[in-house]
Every structure is written in structure tokens, then in C-alpha cells.
Amino acid sequence: MGVERKWLFTLFTAAFLSFIILMFSSLSCFNSPVPFPSSVHYGPHYPPAFAYFISGGNRDGDRIFRLLLAVYHPRNRYLLHLGLDARDEERQKLAAAAMSVPVIRAFGNVDVVGKAGYMTYLGSSNVAVTLRAASVMMKLDAGWNWFVTLSARDYPLVTQDDLSHAFSSVRRDLNFIDHTSDLGWKEKDRFQPIIVDPGLYLARRSQIFLATQKRDTPDAFNLFTGSPWVILSRSFLEYCIFGWDNLPRTLLMYFTNVKLSQEGYFHSVICNAPEFKNTTVNGDLRYMIWDNPPKMEPLFLNVSVYDQMAESGAAFARQFEVGDQVLDMIDKKILKRGRNQAVPGGWCSGWRSWWVDPCSQWGDDVNILKPGPQAKKLKESVSSLLDDWSSHTNQCLITSEETED
Structure with a gap:
């Protein structure tokens, strides 16, 4: 009996060790990405691509890292910016986190701004940083079609396959930008005061300051205002940056x-550029809830408005508290995304299980949408926004025209 027990113990031990080795080898196989990335194709016969700032x-x-994974797709381009108020160690940590994701490492389509700038909330340094980001992304990648601005307080309500599918039938020179010429109270509060943004010329954080005098509302061009969150075409941004006339620089x-x-x-x-004013779709595809009267920022979203968000038909929502439970609901119910994993899409070919990231592997064609x-x-x-655009009833109208309508 003693010999049999020893023999059985040896047999079971060997079987158990074989099982462990097999399991780990399987995990290694499932999680190892293909050595070379699949080819990414751009052009009118392929899905559109987006540049995310x-x-x-x-x-x-x-x-930002969580948001990156929530909007990631190998066809897109990403530029991550932590302002100068963030420490260099945080920037390095963000870059390391991005590079730890196999697909990002393979496709090399994510960059972190090393020499950051201040983004003074009330000042013009936000525009300067955004223009710089657009110019950098143009230099890095010639394939993207639309430029999307997001902040760390935003989150998507659709997958990137959903977004690309919805935009596949959209003219690629169109711009989704909420706008109006009805300045209202903003004329005296925003446009006539003269402010100086130290973020443009100081290497330390500082608040804007006001000049003692105000200026008249300009009459050489029409002023428009609207949501700062935009989806802009590549052609329009080329005009803003390389401007073949002086309008972008004057403004x-x-x-x-x-x-x-x-x-x-x-x-x-x-709206002042004749060649682009007819490319404006008056909407930003964002879900936001405002206080009444509205304050500087929309209300924070939580689980109580999840159903409204999910049914809104918006591409993105704003704004969320850090780690709010509703973000987990969006990950689970809409994005089908695991913790620290990219959102699964047609490009993923790995097995889906509780221990394996399905997007740790990808097939030969990452241009497929699901x-x-x-x-x-x-x-x-x-489609609803495009119907309004086609009717020319809600784009770049000056106040008198809006009143007549």
C-alpha cells in the first residue's frame, strides 16, 4: 500500500504540475500580441479615423489613461496633455501606462506631450494649446479625418466602432460645432472686456487679469459663441493653422x-470663412445637464441619469467625478470593457474570458467595424443634425437672420 500511495502521489503531482504549466503557457499564448501590427488603411473607401486630443x-x-482606453482604436491617433501644473513624474507615469498596453506599443499611435503648457481656464492659452495639438497631430499622422477634443472629465457613450460606423456616411469636410451669433449677456461679459492670460508668457501658474477699459464689439467680422467641445475636420484645421488668408490669424x-x-x-x-461656413453642423454630440440658470460648467453626472445618457444618442458625456460608479456602468453595459483594457471592437481577435484581454491579439485587418x-x-x-445642416436653417446665422426664422 505504501508503494502504491507513493506512486499515486507522484502521478497526481506530475499531473497537477503539467496542468499548471499548460495553463500558464495558454495564458502566455493568449496574451502575446502579434509581432507586427496589421496594416491600417485610410481613404474614402475605408472607415474614418479620429485624432483625439x-x-x-x-x-x-x-x-486620462482610463479615458484613453475607453476611446482607443488602432486606426486613430491620440495626443495626451497634462498641463504644467502636473509634475513630470505624472507625465512619465502616464506615458509608461500607455506603453504597457500591447496594442498601443505595437501601433505606436499614442503620444504624451513632454513640454506641456498652462491651460488657464478663463484665458486664451486653451486655444493656443489646442492649435498646437492639432498641428502636432497633423505632422505625426496623415490619415485621420476629424479632430476631437476631450478632457479628463469626459467619457464616451459609444464604442469607436460605433463612432466610425455613424461617421462613415458623413462628408469628411463637415465640422460638428455648436454655435450661435446670439451673444446675449456674453457680449458685455466675455467679448468687450480685455483680458490678459499670463499662461501665454509666464512659466508659472497665474490667473488672468482684466484691463481697466473695455472695447467695442468688432464690426469687421461677426462673432459666434458656443460649446468649446468640438469635432473639427482636418481641412478646416489646416486652414486655421496654415491659413491661406489672414482671417484665422486676425481672429x-x-x-x-x-x-x-x-x-x-x-x-x-x-462662420466668417466663406469656404467653410457651409460645413458647420450645429451640434457637438455631447450629453450634458446644465443648472438653471447655467453655471460655468455642466452638472456632474451619476447613476441617476445613466438611462438618459444611454438613450441620448450622444457620442460623449460630460462631466464626471473621479471614479464615479456610473463610469463602471458605462464600461460594463455600453463599452463591454474590462478593467485596464481597451474597448473590444472588430479589430480584436483574442479570446474573451475573465482572465484574458480579447484585445491583446488582433487580426490581419484592423479596419473591420463591429x-x-x-x-x-x-x-x-x-442624421438629425445633418438634416438641419442640409436645410441651411441652423448654420452660421447672424442674429437678425435667426430672429427672422
Whole structure:
């Protein structure tokens, strides 16, 4: 009996060790990415691609990384910006976190701004940083079609396959930018005061300051205002940066001294440029809830409004508290995303299980889309906005025209 027990113990031990080795070898196989990335194709016969500029400040690194994974796709381009109020160690940590993701490491389509700038909330440094980001992304990647601005307080309500699917039928020169020429109280509060943003010329954090005098509302061009969160076409941004006439630079000089210039610069440029004013779709595809009367920022979103968000047909929502439970709900119910994992899409080819990231492997064609249920809602929203655009009843109208309508 003693010999049999020893023999059985040896047999069971060997079997157990074999099982452990097999399991770990399987995990290694499942998690190892293909050695070379698949080819990414751009052009009118392929899905559109997006350039994401994601910005934040001190201690926003973890939030930006989570947001990056929530909007990641190998076809897109990403530029992450932590303002000068963040420490260099946080920037390095964010870059390391991004590079720890196999697909990001393989496709090399995520960059972190090393020499950051201040983004003074009320000042014009926001516009300067955004223009710089757009120019950098143009230099890095020639394939993307639309430029999307997000902050660490934003989160998507659709997958990237949903977004690309909804935009596949959209003319690629169109710009989704909420705008109006009805300045209302903003004329005296935002446009006539003269402000100076120290973030443009000081290496330390400082608040804006006001000049003692005000200036008249300009009559050489029309002013427009609206949401600072935009989806802009590559062609329009090329015009803003390389401007073949002087309008973008003239307006940039004017908006340098305007409070919250990010709510008016792009809006005014596009609506004063004859070749672009007919490319404006009046909407930003964001879900936000405002106080009454509205304050500087929308209300924080939570689980109580999840159903409204999910049914809204918006592409993104704003704003969220750090680590709010509703973000986990969005990950689970809409994005189907695991912790510290990218959102699964048509490009993922790995096995889905509780211990394996399905996007740790990808196939030969990352241009394939697999839109989900949210794609239909987003497409309905986009179609509704495009109907308004086609009727020319809600784009770049000056106040008198809006009143007549």
C-alpha cells in the first residue's frame, strides 16, 4: 500500500504540475500580441479615423489613461496633455501606462506631450494649446479625418466602432460645432472686456487679469459663441493653422484677449470663412445637464441619469467625478470593457474570458467595424443634425437672420 500511495502521489503531482504549466503557457499564448501590427488603411473607401486630443491637469493622469482606453482604436491617433501644473513624474507615469498596453506599443499611435503648457481656464492659452495639438497631430499622422477634443472629465457613450460606423456616411469636410451669433449677456461679459492670460508668457501658474477699459464689439467680422467641445475636420484645421488668408490669424489676435476664448475662436473663424461656413453642423454630440440658470460648467453626472445618457444618442458625456460608479456602468453595459483594457471592437481577435484581454491579439485587418446597439442611436442623432445642416436653417446665422426664422 505504501508503494502504491507513493506512486499515486507522484502521478497526481506530475499531473497537477503539467496542468499548471499548460495553463500558464495558454495564458502566455493568449496574451502575446502579434509581432507586427496589421496594416491600417485610410481613404474614402475605408472607415474614418479620429485624432483625439485629451487634456487634463494635476493628478488627472489616471483619469486620462482610463479615458484613453475607453476611446482607443488602432486606426486613430491620440495626443495626451497634462498641463504644467502636473509634475513630470505624472507625465512619465502616464506615458509608461500607455506603453504597457500591447496594442498601443505595437501601433505606436499614442503620444504624451513632454513640454506641456498652462491651460488657464478663463484665458486664451486653451486655444493656443489646442492649435498646437492639432498641428502636432497633423505632422505625426496623415490619415485621420476629424479632430476631437476631450478632457479628463469626459467619457464616451459609444464604442469607436460605433463612432466610425455613424461617421462613415458623413462628408469628411463637415465640422460638428455648436454655435450661435446670439451673444446675449456674453457680449458685455466675455467679448468687450480685455483680458490678459499670463499662461501665454509666464512659466508659472497665474490667473488672468482684466484691463481697466473695455472695447467695442468688432464690426469687421461677426462673432459666434458656443460649446468649446468640438469635432473639427482636418481641412478646416489646416486652414486655421496654415491659413491661406489672414482671417484665422486676425481672429486669433482678437481672441487672445477674450475671456473663455475656446468658446468663440473656432466658431467665429469657421462662420466668417466663406469656404467653410457651409460645413458647420450645429451640434457637438455631447450629453450634458446644465443648472438653471447655467453655471460655468455642466452638472456632474451619476447613476441617476445613466438611462438618459444611454438613450441620448450622444457620442460623449460630460462631466464626471473621479471614479464615479456610473463610469463602471458605462464600461460594463455600453463599452463591454474590462478593467485596464481597451474597448473590444472588430479589430480584436483574442479570446474573451475573465482572465484574458480579447484585445491583446488582433487580426490581419484592423479596419473591420463591429458596431453595437449604441451605433443606431448615434446615427439617428447624426442624421438629425445633418438634416438641419442640409436645410441651411441652423448654420452660421447672424442674429437678425435667426430672429427672422
